[in-house]
Amino acid sequence: MTLDYMRYVLDNGLTVILHQDNETAMAAVNLLYKVGARNESPERTGLAHLFEHLMFGGTEAAPNFDVPIQTAGGENNAFTNSDVTNFYDTVPAANLETALWIEADRMMNLKLDFKALDTQRKVVVEEFSETCLNQPYGDVWHKLRHLCYKKHPYRWPTIGLVPEHIKETNLDNAHEFYNQYYSPNNAILVVAGGIDINKTKQLIEQYFGNIPAAKIQENLIEQEPEQTEARELDHQALVPVNALYIAFKSAPRNSREFYIQDLISDIFSNGRSARLYTRLVKNQQLFNDIDCYVTANYDPGLVIVDAKLSPSISYAEAEAAIWNEIDQLCTTPPTQRELDKVVNKAESSIRFGNINAIDKAMNIAYYEALGDITLLNREVDIYRSITPQEIMQGARDLFNRKKSNTLRYKANTIQHN
Amino acid sequence: MQPPIHPVSEVSFPKPEQHTLSNGIPVWRLNGNRNGLVCISLVFKAGRWYEDNKQAARATAFLMREGADSRTSMEIAEELDFYGAKLHIIGRQDFASLTVYCMKQHISHLLSIAKGILLHPTFDKKEIRTFIRRNVERLRIDLEKNDVVSFRAITELIYGVDHPYGYNTTQGVFYRLDRSVLQNHHQQFFTTSGCTAFVSGDIDDSIYKYLEETLIELPKGNSIQKTHTAIASENRILHLDNPKTREDLQASIRIGRALFTRNHPDYIDFAIMNMLLGGYFGSRLMSNLREENGFTYGIYSSVEAMIQSGYFQISTEVGRDVKDQAINEIYSEIERLKHEPVGEAELTMVRNYLMGSMLQMMDGTFHRMRAVQSLVMSGMPFDFYDDMKIRIQTISPQRIQEVAQQYLNREDMYQVVVG
Numbered sequence: 001m002t003l004d005y006m007r008y009v010l011d012n013g014l015t016v017i018l019h020q021d022n023e024t025a026m027a028a029v030n031l032l033y034k035v036g037a038r039n040e041s042p043e044r045t046g047l048a049h050l051f052e053h054l055m056f057g058g059t060e061a062a063p064n065f066d067v068p069i070q071t072a073g074g075e076n077n078a079f080t081n082s083d084v085t086n087f088y089d090t091v092p093a094a095n096l097e098t099a100l101w102i103e104a105d106r107m108m109n110l111k112l113d114f115k116a117l118d119t120q121r122k123v124v125v126e127e128f129s130e131t132c133l134n135q136p137y138g139d140v141w142h143k144l145r146h147l148c149y150k151k152h153p154y155r156w157p158t159i160g161l162v163p164e165h166i167k168e169t170n171l172d173n174a175h176e177f178y179n180q181y182y183s184p185n186n187a188i189l190v191v192a193g194g195i196d197i198n199k200t201k202q203l204i205e206q207y208f209g210n211i212p213a214a215k216i217q218e219n220l221i222e223q224e225p226e227q228t229e230a231r232e233l234d235h236q237a238l239v240p241v242n243a244l245y246i247a248f249k250s251a252p253r254n255s256r257e258f259y260i261q262d263l264i265s266d267i268f269s270n271g272r273s274a275r276l277y278t279r280l281v282k283n284q285q286l287f288n289d290i291d292c293y294v295t296a297n298y299d300p301g302l303v304i305v306d307a308k309l310s311p312s313i314s315y316a317e318a319e320a321a322i323w324n325e326i327d328q329l330c331t332t333p334p335t336q337r338e339l340d341k342v343v344n345k346a347e348s349s350i351r352f353g354n355i356n357a358i359d360k361a362m363n364i365a366y367y368e369a370l371g372d373i374t375l376l377n378r379e380v381d382i383y384r385s386i387t388p389q390e391i392m393q394g395a396r397d398l399f400n401r402k403k404s405n406t407l408r409y410k411a412n413t414i415q416h417n
Numbered sequence: 418m419q420p421p422i423h424p425v426s427e428v429s430f431p432k433p434e435q436h437t438l439s440n441g442i443p444v445w446r447l448n449g450n451r452n453g454l455v456c457i458s459l460v461f462k463a464g465r466w467y468e469d470n471k472q473a474a475r476a477t478a479f480l481m482r483e484g485a486d487s488r489t490s491m492e493i494a495e496e497l498d499f500y501g502a503k504l505h506i507i508g509r510q511d512f513a514s515l516t517v518y519c520m521k522q523h524i525s526h527l528l529s530i531a532k533g534i535l536l537h538p539t540f541d542k543k544e545i546r547t548f549i550r551r552n553v554e555r556l557r558i559d560l561e562k563n564d565v566v567s568f569r570a571i572t573e574l575i576y577g578v579d580h581p582y583g584y585n586t587t588q589g590v591f592y593r594l595d596r597s598v599l600q601n602h603h604q605q606f607f608t609t610s611g612c613t614a615f616v617s618g619d620i621d622d623s624i625y626k627y628l629e630e631t632l633i634e635l636p637k638g639n640s641i642q643k644t645h646t647a648i649a650s651e652n653r654i655l656h657l658d659n660p661k662t663r664e665d666l667q668a669s670i671r672i673g674r675a676l677f678t679r680n681h682p683d684y685i686d687f688a689i690m691n692m693l694l695g696g697y698f699g700s701r702l703m704s705n706l707r708e709e710n711g712f713t714y715g716i717y718s719s720v721e722a723m724i725q726s727g728y729f730q731i732s733t734e735v736g737r738d739v740k741d742q743a744i745n746e747i748y749s750e751i752e753r754l755k756h757e758p759v760g761e762a763e764l765t766m767v768r769n770y771l772m773g774s775m776l777q778m779m780d781g782t783f784h785r786m787r788a789v790q791s792l793v794m795s796g797m798p799f800d801f802y803d804d805m806k807i808r809i810q811t812i813s814p815q816r817i818q819e820v821a822q823q824y825l826n827r828e829d830m831y832q833v834v835v836g
Binding site: 071272356 | 560
């Protein structure tokens, strides 16, 4: 599978990538700004995400962002993570111009007023409550990030460290953030779907070409020093079931080591035949659920084993069983068949993940933001080239007890059974 | 300057090809996606509606793949993973379905696995115990979520504690499941008489041969009929404290009522009215409760249509201190819809948005097949979407008021607040 694309850069620094797919009547616009929670200061966390909400506050020309898109028969939304803020619109292809116009308009002319800020602060505080505070285990990312990172801004989650940071954000903070990060030379624009390439190029020039570039201040992100000691945190909360998280620092997203670690996490937990599920959940019945995944961050992220213990199992038994699986992979390479299996699965999920215009547009923007768009079409080959020996060596490098972070999220309710 | 908008006036709805297997099973087929990917879905009348024991539909569907024919659970899982295939077997309210997503060169092998699963699931006792243990634990976690508790409460109020669309699963329901329950459900309902096949993607005629091989030995079942009567609660308003002792920051609100299935003459008009009220991001409820007042991260209203009934509901999580205000605002938006005709600009937006959604729904072969499947399984004609197109483009403000007045009366609503 190869995705064809055309990439170029406007004079003001906006990176543009176009992908034509004549099988669809839809067009997707994906506008990624290279700013996320990692660009925040420790005193003003959650600002990148709050700002994503403010981007819907309207302009002189379009007082309500959603109205023109919806009237054009389209949908739009956005997300923020530690690394980027990503806005996307899907419209009938005939209305591509509306989406380009309105995205360009809010890149340059966003109206930031107190009413919008005040409402969105409340909305985000409700989002904080709904997703973190009012859910069992909802604050686990706060605990885990705090344990794993001591210097790097990955030590707080995208929603923010505390609701107070969001409540206290003022208009000056918002203006400063907009001016610093929301400029063409800090953005990647992808247009995909049933589009005419020449017409699209011309529209992009028309709407985005005159937006001035901003002087981007070098934002030096403090990198996390090498972890040298095992860290543990025991936390008691009113949750129904004991949970366990063991996290290790992963390799940078665009390194070969990352792909090895990704396959290691797949061997452990991707699919019903994966090791941790079949051995520890089904056979030994030590856990009720278990998962292993990689947070694919720009800077070194985490490989996390995430498990819910069976009712009568102690943490000591649970941890010993996980470490036993880790040790096995560190001493015995997987068979070629097992490795082929996870590579086949990876290839299949890449294929199924590139069907719709919007999925393709998002993927293209993601790899461009990583700094190497060619990865888009090379990943399957990278996965295929990895050997069983490399998996074993990768496991040894990754699963170092001295660099582990263990969070025991303990149920302190009385267990009714 | 805002560029001109070109309203979507045409949504093409390609008709699927129909074929019948030698044992009478209908097959619906849509070609497309020259990307090597296919989707095969076998749908059975084997959902909650038909079960003799609570949770039999879901448990049977889940456990059929855990050992079948000569293969163990692990062998089945390993082969599916090895081929990079996805197999979903799911028991829902009306139907159970077995769906395979895979690359086309693996169809024949994967269907041979599916055949074993359909014909000879072993329902190993150890696998059943694992299923029960894991589900009991998950239920404990779910019951600490306000939105789960409020959903359980409102569907039970609308349909009654023993109705398939209303009953709630407790630990006891899981503990009462055993091998004979699953075998009984499997034998009765995974038969030719309730089976329909849907195939889509990068396929050719050989698919019929593979389906013959897969389904030829499926037993002929009896025609499947079951009736249930909803017993709605007398009590229309329910306030539950959160089941856990943790201090709550938010309350989950649900307001709703029983409604109709998709073949009801008012269904489409109601669905359009619902869109305005709370069906999309630009809706009145979202504009009021989120964008004006900041009470919530989100609020939606929806029309759910099953085969035998349907219901309408509004759902949201709001700050606990504003829950009464939030409920007042919800009802005031309903009253406004009943008493003021919707303005031209807003109605145009909703018309265009809905036409765009239809275009989106028909975008890509797998999406289109989902639309086909839902029509076929509910016995609806293919011109349903043509009717919908016409209603979207022509419904009047008066008609929108009318359906709101007829169906959105406060005294008909059930209201649940948790937290």
